[in-house]
Each structure stands twice: as structure tokens, then as C-alpha cells.
Amino acid sequence: MSPPAIIAPSILSADFAELGRACSHTIGQGADWLHVDIMDGHFVPNMTFGAPVVTKIRSHVNPPTEAYGKGTFDCHMMIAEPKRWVQDFKKAGCDLYCFHYEAAVNSTAAVTPSGTSDEKTSPKELIRYIHESGMQAGIAIKPSTSVDVLWEILENPVKEEVPDMVLIMTVEPGFGGQSFMASELPKVTALRKKYPELHIEVDGGLSEKTIDQAADAGANVIVAGSAVFGAADPGEVILKLREAVNARRGKL
Numbered sequence: 001m002s003p004p005a006i007i008a009p010s011i012l013s014a015d016f017a018e019l020g021r022a023c024s025h026t027i028g029q030g031a032d033w034l035h036v037d038i039m040d041g042h043f044v045p046n047m048t049f050g051a052p053v054v055t056k057i058r059s060h061v062n063p064p065t066e067a068y069g070k071g072t073f074d075c076h077m078m079i080a081e082p083k084r085w086v087q088d089f090k091k092a093g094c095d096l097y098c099f100h101y102e103a104a105v106n107s108t109a110a111v112t113p114s115g116t117s118d119e120k121t122s123p124k125e126l127i128r129y130i131h132e133s134g135m136q137a138g139i140a141i142k143p144s145t146s147v148d149v150l151w152e153i154l155e156n157p158v159k160e161e162v163p164d165m166v167l168i169m170t171v172e173p174g175f176g177g178q179s180f181m182a183s184e185l186p187k188v189t190a191l192r193k194k195y196p197e198l199h200i201e202v203d204g205g206l207s208e209k210t211i212d213q214a215a216d217a218g219a220n221v222i223v224a225g226s227a228v229f230g231a232a233d234p235g236e237v238i239l240k241l242r243e244a245v246n247a248r249r250g251k252l
């Protein structure tokens with residue numbers, strides 16, 4: 001049986017002038033995690049914020065009492081140098097550090113927190129580094145990246161180098177409010193078939209209209225930005241998204 005539904009509102013659609021309160025309110029309305037979108041203007045053509053803002057938000061939201069628990073900060077690192085910020089985000093209160101495969105394999109020199117240059121870091125080395133820092137590790141792929149790049153990473157017998165979550169983007173990363181790309185769901189189906197217990201997250205265009213397709217494919221971690229923050233009753237949307245996923249759970 002696939003893991004239970006986890007609803008993670010994307011705070012990209014929250015009111016940034018009221019971010020702390022908006023985040024605690026969303027957790028109060030039933031959200032499990034918060035999906036924290038970190039964009040650097042290089043990896044994606046948009047910018048959000050960095051670790052100091054995450055520290056401030058953390059002071060409004062109780063940290064989880066167990067792995068993957070309520071209040072988990074699921075930081076989606078849409079950044080060109082994913083290794084560089086691991087320690088800063090750990091200190092800021094990030095629980096799950098999800099980097100992009102494309103950024104890891106293309107980064108030429110990641111700068112360490114001490115300011116020195118590193119050799120290029122492979123995904124498995126980065127996953128180990130994230131785990132050693134005390135966070136869960138996620139790996140994300142863009143729509144243009146084949147799911148095939150993930151098999152070797154997931155099949156690694158060294159547990160510390162295996163991700164806790166895979167994120168399949170169902171829009172081009174960078175902006176909220178885009179249309180859901182159902183063309184990405186075969187990636188989810190293939191992952192779920194091979195890994196019944198893996199956390200599989202989908203992000204982009206998720207709403208009450210698209211949730212059934214994502215749930216049928218086997219996604220259990222649902223990111224929704226505009227659908228939650230733009231709703232008259234965000235709590236009701238969160239509930240409906242969770243029910244849709246859990247209704248499919250036993251069948252996967």
C-alpha cells in the first residue's frame with residue numbers, strides 16, 4: 001500500500017507580506033506540510049527568498065515531532081547550486097531539502113558554507129550530505145527530464161545515498177498558477193510500480209479538478225498553491241485533496 005496522503009500547500013501563492021501568519025493559519029486549516037519554494041533567478045526565471053525568511057516562518061510554525069510529521073518544511077530548492085545552501089537551510093528549520101537533479105548534475109562548482117569551492121557533486125553525494133546534516137532528502141525532476149535518470153539513484157544499496165522523496169514536476173518550475181501537465185503522470189506510475197512505499201510528490205496545477213489523475217498514478221504528496229491559497233475555504237480544499245488520494249491508496 002502506498003504511503004498516506006500528505007497535503008503540502010505551496011507558499012508561493014501566500015501573501016508574502018503576511019507570510020508567517022499565512023503559514024501558521026494554513027497548518028491550522030489542516031495542511032500537513034508546507035511546501036517552501038526557493039528560487040534563485042538562475043535555475044528558474046523567478047526569485048523568492050532565502051534561509052533568513054525561512055527562519056522567520058519557522059518561528060510561526062511548530063516543527064514536526066516525527067519524520068514527515070505535521071509542520072514539515074518541504075523546501076523545494078529551485079537553485080543552481082544545491083549543495084551550497086544545505087547547512088543554512090538546516091539551521092533555518094528546513095526538514096526536507098529537495099534539490100533538482102538537473103542542478104546537481106550541471107553545477108560546476110558548488111561553494112561550501114566556509115566559502116571554498118567544491119568539486120561537482122553527484123546526486124548520491126548530495127543526498128548523503130543532506131542526510132548527514134540531519135534533514136530528509138528529496139530529488140526533483142523537471143518535465144523535460146526522463147524518469148530513467150532516477151533508477152540508478154533509487155537502486156543504490158547504500159541507504160544514506162537514497163532519497164526519501166521524489167518530486168515529479170507537473171509544470172515547468174518557476175511560477176504558480178500554471179496548467180497541470182498530465183503528460184508527466186506516467187513517471188509517477190512507473191515510480192509507484194517499483195517503489196510502493198516511496199514518498200512521491202507532484203507539484204504544479206494540482207486542484208480538485210486534477211487530483212484524481214495524480215492520485216490514480218500513485219502520487220501521495222500533493223503540492224497545491226493557487227488551489228489552496230486562492231480558495232474561499234482552504235480547509236475544505238485540503239480535505240478534498242487528502243480524501244481523493246487516500247481513496248486510491250489501498251488500490252495502489
Ligand SMILES: O=C(CO)[C@H](O)[C@H](O)COP(=O)(O)O
Pocket residue numbers: 010012013035037076171172173174175176177178203204205206223224225226227
Ligand atoms: O514549484 C512551484 C512552481 O515552480 C509551485 O510550487 C507550484 O507551481 C505550485 O503552484 P500551483 O499549485 O499554483 O500550480
